[in-house]
Amino acid sequence: MTQMNRRDLGKLAVAAAALASPAIRPAGAQNVTITVNGSGGSLARTIERLYEKPFTAQTGIAIRATAPVSVAKLKAMVETGNMEWDLTEMGAADMVEAIRNNWLTEIDWSIVDPETKLPEIARQKFGMVTSTFSTVMAYRTDKFRGRAPNSWADFWDVRTFPGPRSLQDGPIHNLEFALIADGVDKDKLYPLDVDRAFRKLDQIKPHVATWWTTGAQQVQLLLDGEAVMGTVWNGRVTPLKREGKPVELSWSGGALQLSYWAVPKGAKHPREAMRYMTTRLDPEKGAEFVKEAPYPGFIPGLVERLPPDVARQLPIHPDNLAAQYRFSPDYWAEHRAKLTERWAAWLLR
Amino acid sequence: MTLSTRWIAPALALPLVLLFAIFFVVPFLEIMRVSFAGAGGAMTGISWLATSPIFSIVFLNTLKLSATVTFWCLVLGYPAACFIAMQPERRRGLLLALILLPFWTSVLVRTYTWSLVLGREGILNASLIWLGITEGPTRFMFTPLAVHLGMVQILLPVAILTLVAVMTELDPGLVRAARVLGASPFRAFWHVFLPMTTPGIVAATMLLFILSLGFYITPALLGGPRHRTIANLIDVQVNQNNDWTTASVMALVLLLTTIVAVAVLRWLVPDRNLYGSAR
Numbered sequence: 001m002t003q004m005n006r007r008d009l010g011k012l013a014v015a016a017a018a019l020a021s022p023a024i025r026p027a028g029a030q031n032v033t034i035t036v037n038g039s040g041g042s043l044a045r046t047i048e049r050l051y052e053k054p055f056t057a058q059t060g061i062a063i064r065a066t067a068p069v070s071v072a073k074l075k076a077m078v079e080t081g082n083m084e085w086d087l088t089e090m091g092a093a094d095m096v097e098a099i100r101n102n103w104l105t106e107i108d109w110s111i112v113d114p115e116t117k118l119p120e121i122a123r124q125k126f127g128m129v130t131s132t133f134s135t136v137m138a139y140r141t142d143k144f145r146g147r148a149p150n151s152w153a154d155f156w157d158v159r160t161f162p163g164p165r166s167l168q169d170g171p172i173h174n175l176e177f178a179l180i181a182d183g184v185d186k187d188k189l190y191p192l193d194v195d196r197a198f199r200k201l202d203q204i205k206p207h208v209a210t211w212w213t214t215g216a217q218q219v220q221l222l223l224d225g226e227a228v229m230g231t232v233w234n235g236r237v238t239p240l241k242r243e244g245k246p247v248e249l250s251w252s253g254g255a256l257q258l259s260y261w262a263v264p265k266g267a268k269h270p271r272e273a274m275r276y277m278t279t280r281l282d283p284e285k286g287a288e289f290v291k292e293a294p295y296p297g298f299i300p301g302l303v304e305r306l307p308p309d310v311a312r313q314l315p316i317h318p319d320n321l322a323a324q325y326r327f328s329p330d331y332w333a334e335h336r337a338k339l340t341e342r343w344a345a346w347l348l349r
Numbered sequence: 350m351t352l353s354t355r356w357i358a359p360a361l362a363l364p365l366v367l368l369f370a371i372f373f374v375v376p377f378l379e380i381m382r383v384s385f386a387g388a389g390g391a392m393t394g395i396s397w398l399a400t401s402p403i404f405s406i407v408f409l410n411t412l413k414l415s416a417t418v419t420f421w422c423l424v425l426g427y428p429a430a431c432f433i434a435m436q437p438e439r440r441r442g443l444l445l446a447l448i449l450l451p452f453w454t455s456v457l458v459r460t461y462t463w464s465l466v467l468g469r470e471g472i473l474n475a476s477l478i479w480l481g482i483t484e485g486p487t488r489f490m491f492t493p494l495a496v497h498l499g500m501v502q503i504l505l506p507v508a509i510l511t512l513v514a515v516m517t518e519l520d521p522g523l524v525r526a527a528r529v530l531g532a533s534p535f536r537a538f539w540h541v542f543l544p545m546t547t548p549g550i551v552a553a554t555m556l557l558f559i560l561s562l563g564f565y566i567t568p569a570l571l572g573g574p575r576h577r578t579i580a581n582l583i584d585v586q587v588n589q590n591n592d593w594t595t596a597s598v599m600a601l602v603l604l605l606t607t608i609v610a611v612a613v614l615r616w617l618v619p620d621r622n623l624y625g626s627a628r
Contacts, residue, residue, distance in 0.1 A: 072588050097591070164469070164488070169574040170589070209469075210491040210573040225470040226490060340590055345402035347575055 033062040034269045034276060037088035040067025046292050051279045061272050071098065074264055078103045083266035086273040090127060090260040093172065096333030098262065099126050105263040111274040117281055122298040127260035130280050131295040134315040134324060135173050136254035138237050139229040140222060142246040152181035152253045155229060156200070158207050163228030165204060166221045169211035171343040172332055173231070173255045174201065176325060180253045186325040194339065198346060211347065222247055235294045238313055251323040256315050258329075259295070290314065383597040394598035401595075403582065408602070411578040414493075414568075415561035418500045422557050423550065425501070426508030430549075433509070434516035445513065452506035460567045463499045464490060467571070495571040500564060507560065508553045515549030551618050559607050579603050 036052075038044065044065055052063045066085070071094040077083045078101075090098065098104050104126040109116075112128060122129035139149055139161075149161050155177070167174055175192050178200035184193070209227050212218050218232040219240060237249045261277055263270050280286070283301035290296045290306060294313045303311050311317050315324070384394050398404050433444045451459065466472045467489035477483045489495055523545070527537040565580040577585070579599055586596035 070588065072591055075591060209488065211575065213569075213574065224464075224468055226468060337590060337592075341401070341403070344585070348403060348406050348577075 032060075032269055032272050033064055034086040034272045035064045035066055035084055036273070036276065037066045037069065037085045039069055039089060040065075043293050046289060050285050050289055051276075055276055055279050059272075059275065061269075061276070063276065074098060074103055075101070078265055081266060083264050083268065085264050086267045086269045087261055087263055087276065089130070090262050092258050092260070092327065092329035093332045093336060095127055095260050095262065096329045097336075100333065103265050105265055105267060105270050107263065107277075108271075108274055111271065112277045113281060117300055119298050119300075121258075124260075127262040128277055128280070129258045130261045130297050131259045132256060132297065132315045133259060133295045134234045134251070134254040134256050134320070135168070135231055136234050136249050136251055136324075137177075137229065138219075138222060138232040138247055138249040140225070140246055141248050143228040148248065148250070149229060150250050150252050152177045153183075156181045156204050158204075161229065164209035164226065165207050166210055166212055166218070166227035166230030167204075167208055168218075168231055169213050169347070171339040172336070173327070174343075175339070176255060176327075177231070177253065178204075180325070186253055189325060190328045190331050192331070192335075194342075198342075201346070219247070234313070234315055238294050251320045254315075254320070254324040255327045256321065256324045257327050380597045380600050383593050384601055394594045397595045398598060398602065404599070407577050407579055407582050410576070411562060411580075412606070414496065414500070414578065415558050415564075418497060418504060418561045419554055419557040421497070421501045422504050422508040423553060426505055426512055426553070427550075430509050430512035430516055433513050434519075441513075441517070445510070448506050448509050451502075452510070456503055456566055459503055460499055460570050463495065463502070463571055467495050467498070490571065491573040491575070493572070493576060496568050496576055499567045499571045500561060503567060504557055504560060507556055511553040511556060512546065512549045515546055515552070519545050547618065551614060555611055555614055558610055562603060562607060562610075 038047065044067070048065065052065065056062050069089045069091070071090070074085075074088065077085065106125055107123075107128060109123060113123060116123075118128070137149065137152070137155055140163075141148070143163055144161050147160070149155060149157075154161055155165065167177075175194065175197040176189050178197040179189055179193060180186050182196060182200045184196075210221065212221060212230070215233055215236060218230060219236045221227045221230055222232070223240070223245065232249065234249060234251075234254070237247055240247050261280070263273050267273060280297060281299060283299045283305055286297060286299045286302045287305035290302065291310055294310075294315070296302055296314050296316055298316070303314070303317070306314075312319070314320065433441055433448075436444060464471070468474070469486040469488070469490065471489075473489060474483075474486045477487065478485070519542070524537050524541050527541045528534070532540070562578075563580050564578055565584070568576055568578045569581055569584075574581075579602070583596045583599050583603075586592045586599070
């Protein structure tokens with residue numbers, strides 16, 4: 001009952017705002033600037049053109065974009081009571097940690113998605129899923145005489161696919177990849193058999209040239225030939241393929257991850273931030289965005305608006321979804337600290 | 350002392366004192382607070398230092414790395430400094446400019462350049478294969494060798510500049526006198542020139558060692574996660590593990606190490622040799 005009422009009220013509010021906005025802007029909104037923290041990079045320009053400028057033109061709410069995404073910064077701002085952000089991007093495991101530490105404000109879904117367009121998975125108490133991405137295996141197509149590795153077992157098979165590897169520095173995903181390579185069913189990974197995973201990682205360690213820490217590094221290592229196979233975020237490979245670089249990725253055993261938008265505790269303009277969140281429900285714009293960066297959200301009608309070859313490159317394409325495992329942020333929020341320490345010690349050995 | 354001069358000295362020092370108070374003392378006290386009063390109480394940080402499987406390894410590696418880099422900078426820098434100090438003044442200026450040029454180039458740029466040289470498909474590997482010395486690419490990147498090379502090259506100007514400054518102040522007549530009185534060139538160097546340059550060697554050692562202890566970018570880019578220094582580990586604790594208590598404790602350990610290093614050096618080399626022995 002209350003749910004219904006709130007929703008209806010929200011509809012009214014949005015309708016009222018929509019009516020009022022072109023002529024008489026709602027009082028107070030005119031001079032508001034919200035700070036939206038994201039990943040920055042080349043995508044920031046696309047976001048500005050597609051979302052920020054039209055939103056400011058329509059509502060009078062200005063947007064200041066900051067970067068990078070950092071849960072350490074969020075923690076510092078909450079603890080010092082000096083919250084600079086009104087909205088921030090968040091990774092899944094960071095999200096669990098932030099919720100546990102009470103660093104976030106509850107989302108008012110009557111503002112963000114009053115008509116319940118988004119599926120349940122995207123509408124969470126403290127965040128909205130804005131995009132999805134995958135950590136997958138990528139390789140140089142010119143290094144294996146036409147053969148294509150297509151599983152984590154192949155990644156571990158240095159005889160058939162010789163050459164240096166690169167992996168992320170950190171236990172998250174790597175333990176899962178190792179277990180899949182060792183024959184564990186990708187749907188029965190959690191709770192992880194940690195000892196078995198580290199034993200499997202021992203085998204590949206001498207062949208790992210280095211352990212990347214940033215997104216730019218992953219592809220640079222492949223392009224420089226520093227590694228012939230390595231893990232990457234799927235979106236990093238798409239533009240390279242477009243440029244004709246000899247790289248390809250495999251979805252098999254990839255890690256599907258969700259990326260969130262959340263309003264930090266102590267944000268100065270939470271309502272305006274939540275109004276801005278509604279811009280991500282537009283499937284037209286979503287489709288245009290995804291053509292530049294293959295990081296789709298769960299907007300209904302998005303995939304249908306895309307050409308099949310673009311849709312095929314997305315983490316949420318049905319075929320790709322079936323090939324990947326479902327990453328568990330809960331498991332990692334609970335075990336991350338301990339496993340990160342074990343990982344660091346293992347790496348130094 | 351007149352009234353005006355009594356006030357003018359503190360007034361001149363005031364901007365620097367303020368700068369240090371705001372940007373060093375205050376953050377330092379904050380680090381002390383986080384170390385001892387942060388999450389989990391006073392002992393968590395210290396017990397972490399004692400029990401962590403990574404800290405002791407990374408800490409020793411950092412000390413070893415700093416010592417080796419300092420050593421090689423001195424060995425390579427000393428003859429170069431001698432050579433420059435012996436030149437007539439105009440040519441000395443030109444040579445010093447050549448040393449300063451890389452010194453003024455961003456550390457980041459110089460580090461990246463090393464990755465172009467040392468990479469699997471880099472200049473060094475291409476040359477080795479072309480010359481027939483090796484058959485396939487050798488792994489230079491992400492090894493201790495790469496970190497050492499990068500750091501020595503970046504810090505070498507510091508060694509040379511410090512040594513040249515001391516050497517040009519020396520009275521060349523003293524070495525000449527030793528030679529006239531029958532000392533061999535080696536003897537004149539060993540018993541006259543070298544002792545007079547001790548202050549320069551000590552100053553360079555201190556500077557190089559302290560700078561090396563805090564190196565961050567070069568080990569991160571050329572060494573990777575397997576060759577971390579304490580500075581890299583602090584970054585990991587802050588940005589990846591959200592553990593500021595241990596990060597602050599490590600920052601304090603780094604500071605203490607620096608103080609101890611300076612103290613030991615001062616104790617090994619008496620003051621008399623540091624200041625004015627040459628005169």
